[in-house]
Amino acid sequence: MSRTLFSLVFTALVGFSTLVGTASAQESADLPDPHGIGLREAATPVAEEIHIFYDAILVPMKLGISFFVLGLLVWVAVRYNKKANPEPSKFSHNTPVEVAWTVIPVLILLIIAVPSFELLQVEDKMPDGQVYEYEKQSGTLFGFENDFPEARMVNKKRHIEVAAVADSGERRLLQPGRDYDVEGLGDPQVTVKLAEALPGSEHLMIRAGRTRVGKKKVLGVFGSDRSEIVPAPSITIKATGFQWGWKYSYPDFGDYEFTALMLSEQEAGKDLYRFATDNDIVIPEGETIRLITTAEDVIHSWAMPAFGVKIDAIPGRLNETWFYTEKKNTYYGQCSEICGKDHAFMPISIKVVTREEFEAWVDQRREDEGLEPMFGQQNLAAVQGGASVQAALK
Ligand SMILES: [Cu+2]
Known part of the structure; x- marks a missing residue:
């Protein structure tokens, strides 16, 4: 199957599974829906990651495999029945086919294994993110100590989340590059430089750490990353x-x-x-x-x-x-x-x-x-x- 065709089929299946997911969305109370066919609505970033794994990887795969096997069954029943094929061939081996039915399932299992091991690790590993809330001020420089163990020091922009918090508690995520810059990544002291001071109704909150959990790109390629840093x-x-x-x-x-x-x-x-x-x-x-x-x-x-x-x-x-x-x-x-x-x-x-x-x-x-x-x-x-x-x- 050519690459374009593969990605077309994949996109169609992801679209279908998303539809199924939306159709089964729950009302406010977290109870199972007697007519639902999707998962219960996710309330934590871990559950969101599980849902993405299920909706975007497992469901398309099982649908694809089911339809493929069904197609094979129909093809064999129509093309090779006694009437259509009175003289059956007598070969007993076909090396390319045997290699294919060994290698393809191995690849499928690998595609399932990699994100599921990552998920298991996320569920098992206690988050260690730090939250720093700053009092309302008109300045643009905000610092924090990078006092994580050496192997988990904040050393990438991805390890920092900067948000403006309104009095109501609502968080507005700021964009790196556009709204702020970071200095001192990997050093004991990290400084966040805002492009402009926050309005008086908001204060700054910085989350730092490597525990990023939540919706991530499917297989690292498809969709968008909506993961967040989870505090200890x-x-x-x-x-x-x-x-x-x-x-x-x-x-x-x-x-x-x-x-x-x-x-x-x-x-x-x-x-x-x-x-x-x-x-x-x-x-x-x-x-x-x-x-x-x-x-x-x-x-x-x-x-x-x-x-x-x-x-x-x-x-x-x-x-x-x-x-x-x-x-x-x-x-x-x-x-x-x-x-x-x-x-x-x-x-x-x-x-x-x-x-x-x-x-x-x-x-x-x-x-x-x-x-x-x-x-x-x-x-x-x-x-x-x-x-x-x-x-x-x-
Ligand atoms: Cu029990």
Whole structure:
């Protein structure tokens, strides 16, 4: 097949898979669509990378292979049936064909293997990006210390993201070359030089680091790069699976643990039954969470489709992964390792809120445990897990 023809077919298939992806886009609540054929909407950069891998590489490949094999079957049935071909040939070998059916599948597997290994590494490796926020000022020079380990020093423009942040929290990404220049890449001190000072309503935020995650070019060639630098984790959550529910602790915020058990059908309502729990995990938006999993009795698996996370919870072992989301919502997942008779009844629910709401929730938790508040924002309405389930549906 000529190169142009190949890229034409490829583009058509990518287009088709994108269409399928859009058709199955979800409404606000993160629930499976009974009629959907795509993946649950991505809420983290890792999930976005998984979706690109699936939509742009795996789906076109499996469609291409299926249609190719179907075509061969039809061709053989029509061209070589007894009527059309009464005298069958008697050869038993064809070296070019045998080489082709060995080499082509190897190439296909390689095309799948390279991006999937990269994905596995992204999911496994804890991000180490740094975020620097600067107070509002009229200057154009902003510096930070390049204090990463030597092998991960910021030494390319790609390792820096510069954004103007409005009072509302909205981020406007600045363009290197046009809006700013960087000096001192690879040196202990890096300076960002803005082309012009920011308006008074915005302040500067610089993200630095090599952990770039999110939509990247397909096979390094097709499409655009929308990856972002992910900051190092600021919160650790430990999830312990047991027959049949989950226990969570937030070691950064006090020595206590709470359980999250499935709500009954009456409590949860029809749509959220088997998704809602009596205690949501609550996390702040825009912060990286380190998740540690383990189990008390048998192997469970903590899975959150919208986050692209699935990690085994094994008795006597700690597994570690991470997630980062900027999309406020309530997300639902389930135990994904058959773990006994009530395996289907140990859902996982995560509520992503603002930092202020998160702090209020932490203080509420601490109060329930008889501890002093940590952030002292008692006046803020506490975000109660579980009780907010119906609100999340709206
Ligand atoms: Cu389980």
